Amino acid sequence: MVEKRSGEGRIEAYLLQEMKAEIDELARSEVDDATKFFYVRAREFYWTVTRLLGLGRLHDGIWRKPSDDKASAWRTALAGDIPPPATHARLLVDMTATHRTIGRTGIQRVVREIARAMVESGAGIPVFMEDGRLFSHFLHDNLPNEVTPAAGDKFLLLDAGWHLTAEYSRMIDVVAQAGGETVGCLYDLIPILYPSVVTNSARRAFVEWFDLLIRKSDAIVGISKSVIDDLEAYARERDLPCKPGLRLGWWPLGADFRAPGDAAPSPNAVEAAAGGQPLFLSVGTLEPRKGHAVALGAFDRWWEQGADVRYVIVGAKGWNVRALERRILEHPEFGRRLYWLRGASDADLRYLYERTHALVFPSIAEGFGLPLVEAAHFGARAIASDIPVFREVGGDWASYFDPGDSDALLARLKEALAAPPAAPACDILSWGRSAEALARLLREGDYPARLSENVAQEAR
Structure with a gap:
């Protein structure tokens, strides 16, 4: 059998919690149960038939x-x-x-x-x-x-x-x-x-x-x-x-960008970084494995404790995140201390990386983790889930927390805010290299x- 991964029990609990949130979100719909059942089955039938006919595109x-x-x-x-x-x-x-x-x-x-x-x-x-x-x-x-x-x-x-x-x-x-x-x-x-x-x-x-x-x-x-x-x-x-x-x-x-250094960021990116509060940034498609719900839970507790910090999410809406999407858009801090940029350009990313106090990377599974090296490229610190690939890429430079643990993440956030900036000590490659x-x-x-x-x- 494959050796059990570190923190797998907590990861499984997190995924079950997010699955329940999605089920609850579906239940909020005004569509009756029979229609929901027909819709789900019809969608599965469509996907199956188009795949069999070679029309998956x-x-x-x-x-x-x-x-x-x-x-x-x-x-x-x-x-x-x-x-x-x-x-x-x-x-x-x-x-x-x-x-x-x-x-x-x-x-x-x-x-x-x-x-x-x-x-x-x-x-x-x-x-x-x-x-x-x-x-x-x-x-x-x-x-x-x-x-x-x-x-x-x-x-x-x-x-x-x-x-x-x-x-x-x-x-x-x-x-x-x-x-x-x-x-x-x-x-x-x-x-x-x-x-x-x-x-x-x-x-x-x-x-x-x-x-x-x-x-x-x-x-x-x-x-x-x-x-x-x-x-x-x-x-x-x-x-x-x-x-x-x-x-x-x-x-x-x-880790470097093709976007010219003088490319102008969008008004949304400028607004998200305005105000002077310490800015924390997450980059990645909104989907369950990215752990945005874990990060938002940590910031919720921090805001309740009186912290005046900003949390900016950059990434398109993915799948199985209707409940999280509602949670973000209806959040009392949305547009004040919480921002979500769904169509960010490379110029927007450059602008935010250069202004962030730390990258927050709460994924439970990744193949590499590009935002880690991108943050290092722009001189930002990083706080990441303690999974093997992040240890491989981030080494001793990044700080880590148990995957799926909002309280552990909050502790790392507070440490990052209190610590003076430090230059990333990891090997940063250009795309050419x-x-x-x-x-x-x-x-x-x-x-x-x-x-x-x-x-x-x-x-x-």
Whole structure:
């Protein structure tokens, strides 16, 4: 069995509490029980049928399918000089899902930053799939229009492709038949390890994608060692079948922004930071695993004790948070000491990071935790849940509290307010250095582990 994670009992209690809040919120609806039942079943039927028919893009956000005359309009033109990419043994960096959508999730930030750094350095060619073919995402005279896989190529599945498994399966076969290799990218195992924090359809899609990575990838890279540790533990528990000799590695993410330093923040960001009170900031989509309810509970107690501090949440509304959304919007401090920015730009984030007293990162599960290194990049301290990946990324610089414990978080908040500012003592990478580390790992093939030899055989 997988070893029980630190604080797992408290995490389970927190998730049950949030689930009850969502059930209570549904009960507040004026819709009668029969209609609610019909709606839920109809929605599940819709998701199931569209998935079986290969139409998942209708509800997954991956709906753009370019025609020949429109394909270029969805590609990014590069100005200036860039080095021509290699002509053999190329690194083909997949960004299909990001190419087809306009979302700005944490994964898509990674994809965009790594892809641009790769093409600007000449280390790789960012590509997208269309009708069983690969095309360059970027437009430039030094880049090919269509990319045909060849012997020695490495096809890096950098993007969040779990709604496009069938397309990827076919392309992996094309790459293999041409004599190339496929390297899967794993951001986390959250839908598998914490199924209650995602929808059933999202979990099914992720499991299908994960199974594809394990069976067909020649190597898998994670965005942290903790992600690979989770993969090995899960594989050991389940005795997963995988491609023989499957290699495992990881690389660190970057922290700098592409937004110009002089880009103006929005009025909402300026208002959230105004007033002179100490500002505490959380960055991340509003969803149960992010722990915003834990943080809000800590600030509720602090405000009741007379503290004059601000809590600013930056992130889009996610799923299963209707009760939390109501709690925020109807909070007596909303617009006074409590703010929620749902459409923040990079300029807004820069503005808030530069003014925050501390980042508050109460997640119960993450694959890396970009806000930690972003806060360090801007010189802010951080208070984070005591989970393995945050210890890996934040080291001794961040302060930690037991996951799901509002009282423990409040104690760390008070300590942060009383302590003088301290420069972050962690390694802060640029996205250029992050992309360089990834390209070097893939080029040299110096992977620390092999799943089939170190894990699957042990399970037998």
